[in-house]
Amino acid sequence: MAKANSDDLVDEIEQIRERLAGTVDQLIDRSNPKNIARRGLDNLKGRFVDETGSPRLSTIVPVVGGAVAVVAGIVVIRKLLR
Numbered sequence: 001m002a003k004a005n006s007d008d009l010v011d012e013i014e015q016i017r018e019r020l021a022g023t024v025d026q027l028i029d030r031s032n033p034k035n036i037a038r039r040g041l042d043n044l045k046g047r048f049v050d051e052t053g054s055p056r057l058s059t060i061v062p063v064v065g066g067a068v069a070v071v072a073g074i075v076v077i078r079k080l081l082r
Helices: 002-030 033-048 057-081
Strands: none
Touching (some): 002 033, 033 057
């Protein structure tokens, strides 16, 4: 009976070790700088392009409009300060 319990315990420890190794591998993969950059780029790209590859004008137009407004504001301020 003690041998069976011992074998069960060894099997359980091995299963826990394998799960822990998998978790450590996942953490290493998630914290890899290249993977972090790729996920960030995919996230940013997903905001401006839909699943079919078409541009999302509802997101692009306000961003471009805001950029134009900022540039125009800088030009006006520079002209006023001269």
